[in-house]
Amino acid sequence: MKLVQTVTELFILIQSDPFTAIITLLILVFSSILLYKKFGLLQIVYNWIINNILRFMKREYVMLTTFSKKEANYSKIKEKYQEQGCLFLTLNVIKLFEVDGSIKKENLLKILKKQRKRMKVAIKRGNNSNSLIYLGFPHVPLAFLDGYHFKDTDNPILFEYQGEDAETLGKGFYELNKKYNTDMKIVSNYNEQNSYGNEVAIKIEQSFPILDEGITSVSNLSQVISIGIENPDRWKINNYAQIDLYQKFFLDILSKLKAEGVSKIHLFATTPVSLSFSLGRVIxxxxxxxxxxxxxxxxxxxxxNLRTEEIITFE
Known part of the structure; x- marks a missing residue:
């Protein structure tokens, strides 16, 4: 009743003294903004209403998080974007995996179904093509698939997690540095003079080396194209310039293989989440x-299979 009475009195004030009413409204607006910025609980309530009830409203940011390998605390990142208006879409499917890391095919199908649903919401609710924030601990195929879904996104905001001996030690999740050049060198054994068959294998060695024997045994392919740094190591992707370099290099090889008549690529990668997602985006x-x-x-x-989303399992 008091709220109704207050609103009624405000309308009466507008009619009788418009100038005072405008000043009062401005004070209320600025007070609301200050309260919103100061109190996290108010931000949570406001964002919950916008995200879950007023679903037609676009959001300035959409944070897509995928946890399939392990969980991690990213509350500080959420707090940062919560104030600016952010829709949080989290896919936590760790419990669908067995203790040894294996997973049943039906559970993988469940994950892909959830991914598709989440992807549609993210595309629909994002304010523009620069709205996407991506982080988490997904398996490499899932991160590539997430990136493949968002290939029309212009400049996603990417996060990595600090690790032992990393230059970003102690930061937890951190956004990649906004650097525009890098001294990283990518090497490859790709040779335009070689004749490649209809199917080839590509291995991307960033965090760890990959043995050709394992690739050949599972894919029955002898042609293995390598891409990566000379000495693969963890925690070495930490800026956007490195991502851009890898994307251009990978895209160039994909285009050349396509021109040579290659129809299928078997991809093996030891890539961190930001790189896996970003390489998926150029496909x-x-x-x-x-x-x-x-x-x-x-x-x-x-x-x-990124195109068909077919799941293939090996005994």
Whole structure:
């Protein structure tokens, strides 16, 4: 009743003294802004209403988080974007995996279904093509698939997690540095003079080396194209310039293989989440079909066809 009475009195004031009413309204607006910025609980309530009830409203940011390998606390990142208006879409599917890291095919299908649903919401609710924030601990095929879904996103905001001996030690999740050049050197054994068959294997060695024997045994392919740094190591992706360099290099090889008549690529990668997602973004429908393999307990146990989302399992 008091709220109704206050609103009624405000309308009466507007009619009788417009100038005073405008000043009062401005004070209320500025007070609301100050309260919103100061009190996290108010931000949470406001964002919950916008995100869950007023679903037609676009959001300045959409934070897409995927946890399938392990969980991590990212509350500080959420607090930062909560104030600016952010829709949080989290996919936590760790419980669908067995203790040894294996997973049943039906559970993988459940994950892909959830991914598709979340992807549609993210695209629909984002204010523009620069609204996406991506982080988490997904398996490599899932991160590539997330990136493939968001290939029309212009400049996603990417996060990595600090690790031992990392230059960003102690930061937890951190946004990649906004650097525009890098001294990183990517090497490859790709040779334009070689004749490649209809199907080839590509290995991307960023965090760890990948043995050709394991690739050949699971794919039955002898042609393995390597891409990566000379001495693969963890925690070495920490800025946007490195991501851009990898994207251009990978895209160039995809285009050349397509021109040479390659129709299918078997992809094996030891890439951190930001790089996996970013490489997935440069893959288009006109490129060769790409199957991304998952490595678990010294063997490849499942893979995802990015174009068809077919799941392939190996015994």
């Amino acid at each position: 288009n429908h006109y490129h060769p079909e790409i199957i991304v393999y998952n490595y678990n307990n010294n063997a490849y146990d499942w893979a995802i």
